[in-house]
Amino acid sequence: MLNTIGISIKSSLINNNLLTQAIKPALVQNKYNSTFSKKYIKRRALFNGKGSEDRKILASLRTNADSIVFDLEDGVAFNRKKEARVKVFNALEKYDLGHREKAVRINCVSSGLAEEDLKSVLPSSKLEALVITKVNSEKDIHFVCDMIDDIAPENVRKNIRLIACVESAMSLMNLKSICTSDPRVDALVFASEDYCADTGMIRTRSREELTYARQALVAHAHAFNLQAIDLVCQDYKNDDILREECQEGKEFGFTGKQAIHPRQINIIQEMFTPSQKDLEYARRILDGFKNHTSKGIGAFVLDGKMIDQPVVRWAEKLISRA
Amino acid sequence: MLNTIGISIKSSLINNNLLTQAIKPALVQNKYNSTFSKKYIKRRALFNGKGSEDRKILASLRTNADSIVFDLEDGVAFNRKKEARVKVFNALEKYDLGHREKAVRINCVSSGLAEEDLKSVLPSSKLEALVITKVNSEKDIHFVCDMIDDIAPENVRKNIRLIACVESAMSLMNLKSICTSDPRVDALVFASEDYCADTGMIRTRSREELTYARQALVAHAHAFNLQAIDLVCQDYKNDDILREECQEGKEFGFTGKQAIHPRQINIIQEMFTPSQKDLEYARRILDGFKNHTSKGIGAFVLDGKMIDQPVVRWAEKLISRA
Amino acid sequence: MLNTIGISIKSSLINNNLLTQAIKPALVQNKYNSTFSKKYIKRRALFNGKGSEDRKILASLRTNADSIVFDLEDGVAFNRKKEARVKVFNALEKYDLGHREKAVRINCVSSGLAEEDLKSVLPSSKLEALVITKVNSEKDIHFVCDMIDDIAPENVRKNIRLIACVESAMSLMNLKSICTSDPRVDALVFASEDYCADTGMIRTRSREELTYARQALVAHAHAFNLQAIDLVCQDYKNDDILREECQEGKEFGFTGKQAIHPRQINIIQEMFTPSQKDLEYARRILDGFKNHTSKGIGAFVLDGKMIDQPVVRWAEKLISRA
Numbered sequence: 021m022l023n024t025i026g027i028s029i030k031s032s033l034i035n036n037n038l039l040t041q042a043i044k045p046a047l048v049q050n051k052y053n054s055t056f057s058k059k060y061i062k063r064r065a066l067f068n069g070k071g072s073e074d075r076k077i078l079a080s081l082r083t084n085a086d087s088i089v090f091d092l093e094d095g096v097a098f099n100r101k102k103e104a105r106v107k108v109f110n111a112l113e114k115y116d117l118g119h120r121e122k123a124v125r126i127n128c129v130s131s132g133l134a135e136e137d138l139k140s141v142l143p144s145s146k147l148e149a150l151v152i153t154k155v156n157s158e159k160d161i162h163f164v165c166d167m168i169d170d171i172a173p174e175n176v177r178k179n180i181r182l183i184a185c186v187e188s189a190m191s192l193m194n195l196k197s198i199c200t201s202d203p204r205v206d207a208l209v210f211a212s213e214d215y216c217a218d219t220g221m222i223r224t225r226s227r228e229e230l231t232y233a234r235q236a237l238v239a240h241a242h243a244f245n246l247q248a249i250d251l252v253c254q255d256y257k258n259d260d261i262l263r264e265e266c267q268e269g270k271e272f273g274f275t276g277k278q279a280i281h282p283r284q285i286n287i288i289q290e291m292f293t294p295s296q297k298d299l300e301y302a303r304r305i306l307d308g309f310k311n312h313t314s315k316g317i318g319a320f321v322l323d324g325k326m327i328d329q330p331v332v333r334w335a336e337k338l339i340s341r342a
Numbered sequence: 343m344l345n346t347i348g349i350s351i352k353s354s355l356i357n358n359n360l361l362t363q364a365i366k367p368a369l370v371q372n373k374y375n376s377t378f379s380k381k382y383i384k385r386r387a388l389f390n391g392k393g394s395e396d397r398k399i400l401a402s403l404r405t406n407a408d409s410i411v412f413d414l415e416d417g418v419a420f421n422r423k424k425e426a427r428v429k430v431f432n433a434l435e436k437y438d439l440g441h442r443e444k445a446v447r448i449n450c451v452s453s454g455l456a457e458e459d460l461k462s463v464l465p466s467s468k469l470e471a472l473v474i475t476k477v478n479s480e481k482d483i484h485f486v487c488d489m490i491d492d493i494a495p496e497n498v499r500k501n502i503r504l505i506a507c508v509e510s511a512m513s514l515m516n517l518k519s520i521c522t523s524d525p526r527v528d529a530l531v532f533a534s535e536d537y538c539a540d541t542g543m544i545r546t547r548s549r550e551e552l553t554y555a556r557q558a559l560v561a562h563a564h565a566f567n568l569q570a571i572d573l574v575c576q577d578y579k580n581d582d583i584l585r586e587e588c589q590e591g592k593e594f595g596f597t598g599k600q601a602i603h604p605r606q607i608n609i610i611q612e613m614f615t616p617s618q619k620d621l622e623y624a625r626r627i628l629d630g631f632k633n634h635t636s637k638g639i640g641a642f643v644l645d646g647k648m649i650d651q652p653v654v655r656w657a658e659k660l661i662s663r664a
Numbered sequence: 665m666l667n668t669i670g671i672s673i674k675s676s677l678i679n680n681n682l683l684t685q686a687i688k689p690a691l692v693q694n695k696y697n698s699t700f701s702k703k704y705i706k707r708r709a710l711f712n713g714k715g716s717e718d719r720k721i722l723a724s725l726r727t728n729a730d731s732i733v734f735d736l737e738d739g740v741a742f743n744r745k746k747e748a749r750v751k752v753f754n755a756l757e758k759y760d761l762g763h764r765e766k767a768v769r770i771n772c773v774s775s776g777l778a779e780e781d782l783k784s785v786l787p788s789s790k791l792e793a794l795v796i797t798k799v800n801s802e803k804d805i806h807f808v809c810d811m812i813d814d815i816a817p818e819n820v821r822k823n824i825r826l827i828a829c830v831e832s833a834m835s836l837m838n839l840k841s842i843c844t845s846d847p848r849v850d851a852l853v854f855a856s857e858d859y860c861a862d863t864g865m866i867r868t869r870s871r872e873e874l875t876y877a878r879q880a881l882v883a884h885a886h887a888f889n890l891q892a893i894d895l896v897c898q899d900y901k902n903d904d905i906l907r908e909e910c911q912e913g914k915e916f917g918f919t920g921k922q923a924i925h926p927r928q929i930n931i932i933q934e935m936f937t938p939s940q941k942d943l944e945y946a947r948r949i950l951d952g953f954k955n956h957t958s959k960g961i962g963a964f965v966l967d968g969k970m971i972d973q974p975v976v977r978w979a980e981k982l983i984s985r986a
Contacts (some may be wrong), residue, residue: 031877098643187563193518217656219564219593229593232557235876242863243833271873273865321742334861420965511887515840539978541886543917551915554879 052287060340061121061181063087063207064276064292065285066249068125070095077111085285086276087121092137093128093153101133105140112144120212121148123183128154129163138164142172149181149206154175154214157194158201160184165202181206183249186237187214195236199244208241212251221261225261227268228249238273250274256281266291275341294338303334309335382662383443383503385409385529386570386598386614387607388473390447392417393426399433408598409443414459415450415475427462434466443470445505450476451485460486464494466597471500471520471528476536477506479516480523487524503528505571508559509536517558521566530563531600532556534573547583549573549590572596577605580654588613597663616660624657631657666802705765705793705825707731707851708920708936709929710893714739716748721755721926729929730920731765736781737772737797745777749784756788765792767827772798773807782808788814793825793850799856801838802845804828809846825850827893830881831858839880845886852885853922854878868915869905871895871912882917894918900925910935919985938982946979953979 045152068091069080076095080088090108092101108124115122124141127133129152141147152164157222161184168177184198184206191198199205215233216223223229234250241248253262262284269277270292277288304322309332312320319329390413391402398417402410412430414423430446437444446463449455449596451474463469474486481502490499504527506520513520521527537555538545545551556572563570572591575584584606591599592614599610614622627644631654642649712735713724720739723731732753736745752768771777773796785791792858796808805826814819818969826849828842835842843849859877860867869872885892894913897906906928913921914936938946948966950959953976956964964971 185375189561189563192561193565216595216651219560219595220597220656220659221560222593228553229557229590229595231553231872231875232561238863238865239833239836239876241833243837255976268873271868272867273863273873275864336863337864511883511885514883515887539975541882541917542919542978542981543882544915546915550875551879551912551917553875554883602761 042098043303052217061087061206061247062119062184062341062342063121063247063249065279065288066123066151066183066276067279067285068095071108071111071124072096074107077107079282081117082116083282083285084289085120085279086289087123087149088117089123089125089149089151092133093125093139101127101136105137109140109144111271112141112146121181122146123149123151123152123320125151126150126164129160130154130156134164135167139171142168142176144175145173145175147172147176147180147283149183149194151183151185151209153185154187154191155184155198156188156190158197161198161201165204168198168204180204183207183209185209185211186233187211188218189215192233192236195240199240199246201329205246207247207249207275208237209249210237210251211252212256227265234274235272242273247275248273250277252278252280253284254280256284259287263291275337292341294342298338299342305331305335306339367456382659383409383471383528383569384441384663385443385505386663387601387610388445388505388518388598389607390417393430393433393446394418394422396429399429401604403437403439405607406611407442407601407603408576408611409438409445409471411445411447411471411473412453413447414463415447423449423458427459431462431466434463434468443473443503444468445473445597447473447475448486450474451482452476452478456486457489460489461493464490464498467495467497469494469498471503471505473505473507473531475507475533476509476513477520478510478512480519482506483520483523483527487526488528489560501602502526505529505531507531507533508555509533510540511537514555514558517562518566519566521562527568529569529571529597530559531571532559532573535576549587556596557595564595569597570595572599574602575606576602578606581609581621597659614663616664620660621664623635624660627653627657628661692701704732704981705850705891706763706985707765707827707891707893708921708985709932710767710795710853710920711923711926711929712739714748715752715755715768716740716744718751721751723926725759725761727926727929728933729764729923730933731767731793732761733767733769733795735769736777736785737769745771745780749781753784753788756785756790765825766790767793767795769795769797770808770974772796773804774798774800779811782811783815785810786820787818789819791816791820791824793827793855795827795829797829797855798831798835799828799842800832800834800839805842805845805849809848812848812928824848827853829853829855830877831855832861832862836877836880839884840888843884843890849890851891851893851919852881852894853893854881857898867898871909878916878918886917891919892917896919896922896924897928898924900928903931906931907935919981936985938986942982943986946982949979949985950974 042159063086065085066087066089067080067083067085068089069103070076071090071092072095080090090111092104092108096104112122112124124137125145126137152160155161164182168180172180182202184207186192186195186204186208199208210233212223212230215221215230221229230251237275238248250272251263254264255261266277266288275319276292279288281283305327308320308322308327385408387407388409388411389402389405389407390411390652392398393412393414394417399412402412412433414426414430418426434444434446446459446469448459472486472649474482477483483506486504494502504524506529508514508517508530520529532555534545534552537543537552543551552573560570572587572594575587577583588599588610598614600606601610627649630642630644630649674824707730709729710731710733711724711727711729712733714720715736716739717736721734724734734755736748736752737839740748756766756768768781768791770781770785771791794808799805805828808826812824826846828849828851830836830839830852843852854877856867856874859865859874865873874895881894892915894909897909899905910921910932920936923929923932949971952964952971
């Protein structure tokens, strides 16, 4: 709560939760087994490349999207799924994406296709993330996790990140149990087109019809320390709308956005990059935190304000997104 | 999720959830015992006729509202409830409404009047639906269902549809348990005036104060396969506002709207009728589905897109609303 | 639900829930032990005075805010907490606030500072309310209540009101269990700045990013018969924005608003005061209710409309806020 005048978001951030003892990384592990020190994977833009076409796979590799997703779902026709699984496995093994995340989007569990998708890609030790479509409840996550635990190599099993797509009203009902279903869940995605189809909603330019769904998703994501990735901008030739959507998404608390065309990626990533001023401030927080924890002191004062755990986490995330 | 450019809502609808086996009607029965093949009752406009006045009952019969509701609640003064119950029972028995739904609106369970209302109208084998006012929790639905099971004729007991009115903040808290309280629950109604009175809210022309309540109601309705009927337009002489409200209601995912004056009915029903283009498309989906299921094949391709269960349900509903 | 034309909120309010027996105060006690006859504490404006500075404490006493809050949290630097606790205890004991509520804002439970705060102020028999910051779950309320039950004088233990601040996404997840954690919980406060920091949201002039959080808070508050106190208006020199925010807050169902500067208090209290017309109407309801309950009759007719329990409660609250 505020009680001084003209206080900025940043200053209000750092004047709370005074900790009288040292913040130890071990303490920060929460009941859902996500840890404070869990590495933040930058995912300002999430971009899909059709898994069934070499040309599309290569095109996606030429983008600088933070997260490159080889698609086995909507982008691949039913009679080309088999072929796509092989191509995607080969792409995982063959290409070095550097700092960019190497992900695969699988068909939804209820389709009956997810099992084959997983059997094909989980053996690759290069796989970093799975985008799970149409997650309706925690059971869909458990299905995928059971397969990971059964057949993925150890490094994948431990480190893989799950990105859960919210595409139905039922998914919205089960958000909490989806968020807490497994510590490997790392992000929620709002899939507006399928959400509208499921609910009979009509997507408008104002996006007002989606306020409840999008803001509920963001609240759940942050409560359980997950990323929140916003809807696609369908009008891919119109940079103004894209910027407007990015700005609103940031204001709503989203951490990134889906891209349907390579030309959207740069704008999205620019818009979801923190400002230089915020970054400098965050760096000073992390430096101070490092100095003080090494001396066994958890909370400390910076520019006359108390710095504690939530602020340090905010700073960590901000720098990871830069 | 989307991954191609310029995809429309319809195309995104049909490219998901590939089913490898046939969709059998039996499979579609969900845990709440509502079935895929449950008949969709068209309720674009819900119109109340005062149960205590023959003139009002007759006037309501002359409208073409999809759902004609004989009212025992707010429209009937306390000292005329008894008389109204007799009139409404007689109207149920006497008039043929053709394709229009024959419904009765009862006083809320907590009023102590619902029991007598139900004793009076449940014996009619012509009763098709009950509008239950001020449903605060699943207990209100259970009370009504127990009475139906005790005293309604078999055809009513099996086929009656329950339309639950959300009129309080507590009702919003309990939406999920209300939706899943009984398979006969078929629709939710948002009663804006009483909702505002209960919460101290002030209804404005922008309707922004109601975003959370209305959108939460729609999400719950669709998650549990119920209809969602929107608030009344109070300014019953202003067609522009009525159309604006209908348009927004459709965009939000509502399937119909309450009418307080007969002149609102035609506009509401026109606005909540699907377009010819959507209808043709839906008919082709149902035709294809029929052909393929008869051959034991569930999912099939139409215009190069996979058609599966959610799409078929969408098509069925759309046609039922026409 | 509405069924007549041109009905106003007030008339819709009073035509429902006909009670056939007398409303007895004992009946009105709900499952959360809050009672119908629980006194409504007027809190149109909530104003904090820094607990560490005599000058600020005195300044807050000179305001006519309904609720005067001596602050031990953000307004007090870490190294001055001890001193502030003494000053606040002395202020509680020394000053007579008349009709204004005498409250203390404590540091959040997870800070480790709340225990000392409570040990310092709970012994004062003059303490009327505690503002509990950063309530993340019902456990935070239980912690405070256990200390109240242990060390507060009997009159405080019984009558103290708890004002819970919602400042995080996790708090929003747990709203229901927070509202029902203890019968002494009397109000929720939306702390927008910390909420935005916790979720990475950016507060805008439109406040649209906060629709879900604010409206969810209001719905929960009213469902469990609590007050809902809205966000602060940061631009404390701009009366137009303050009035705009007050108007929106009222429309959303908030019962009051936080003030960060004394000059905001009068405008807030004026805006959150019911109109003369509403007040006269409410007085007639309470008079009628008194007359009829004394004769053993609960529900009664006023201006041709039935008056029942929810309407009487609405009238009581309205008059308390005047």
